[in-house]
Amino acid sequence: xxxxxxxxxxxxVQKRSGNCLVKHCGYVPGMDTSATYEHVSAGSLDPTVxxxxxxxxxxxxxxxxxxxxxxxxxxxxxxxxRFALRVMGDRLSMIGTGSIYVEKWEYTADNxxxxxxxxxxxxxxxxxxxDVTHLEGGDADQExxxxxxxxxxxxxxxxxxxxxxxxxxxxxxxxxxxxxxxxPDFTRDPNLLKTLEDRTARVxxxxxxxxxxx
Numbered sequence: 397x398x399x400x401x402x403x404x405x406x407x408x409v410q411k412r413s414g415n416c417l418v419k420h421c422g423y424v425p426g427m428d429t430s431a432t433y434e435h436v437s438a439g440s441l442d443p444t445v446x447x448x449x450x451x452x453x454x455x456x457x458x459x460x461x462x463x464x465x466x467x468x469x470x471x472x473x474x475x476x477x478r479f480a481l482r483v484m485g486d487r488l489s490m491i492g493t494g495s496i497y498v499e500k501w502e503y504t505a506d507n508x509x510x511x512x513x514x515x516x517x518x519x520x521x522x523x524x525x526x527d528v529t530h531l532e533g534g535d536a537d538q539e540x541x542x543x544x545x546x547x548x549x550x551x552x553x554x555x556x557x558x559x560x561x562x563x564x565x566x567x568x569x570x571x572x573x574x575x576x577x578x579x580p581d582f583t584r585d586p587n588l589l590k591t592l593e594d595r596t597a598r599v600x601x602x603x604x605x606x607x608x609x610x
Contacts, residue, residue, distance in 0.1 A: 400503030401461035405610035418448040464500030486526035507604040522602040
């Protein structure tokens with residue numbers, strides 16, 4: 397099992413939802429349909445990657461691992477070729493395996509899929525804006541720009557002052573100032589702390605994947 401991935405074909409299924417990753421490889425015009433190509437580009441139509449429903453046994457659900465790449469191969473005459481999973485910003489896409497921009501991936505011991513030698517983890521479905529997320533050290537508690545450990549330290553300190561009889565109105569102002577030092581948007585959004593915590597919870601829920609032999 398190279399880098400945690402199984403030999404042969406497999407499906408990539410999110411543990412939380414049971415939904416699987418599916419792909420559609422780009423159309424390449426004027427192709428010799430008797431050969432399989434190591435494309436450099438994605439094709440004239442952008443290949444797509446989506447988190448679909450439960451596995452249905454379709455060919456679009458099937459992947460395999462090759463030299464660090466998560467690869468989809470299609471034998472349809474208009475699409476014949478090998479395409480690999482890659483990251484564009486915070487979105488997943490497909491590109492020909494002949495490209496120098498193809499990412500290499502690994503499947504970790506805690507059932508996460510990440511780009512090798514990076515902090516980029518597959519979290520498709522965590523929200524509507526991204527397919528991957530950057531996790532410092534692989535820790536969802538370090539999501540976004542504000543370490544939750546620092547936020548928890550602020551909370552603990554506020555509680556300590558409260559038990560010592562510190563005036564409530566001054567405590568509230570003090571907490572706001574400290575939170576603003578952690579994250580400048582806090583004063584503009586009093587619900588920011590809950591927003592950050594909710595997002596961290598969603599990311600955690602979407603980090604785990606299973607690889608099912610196809």
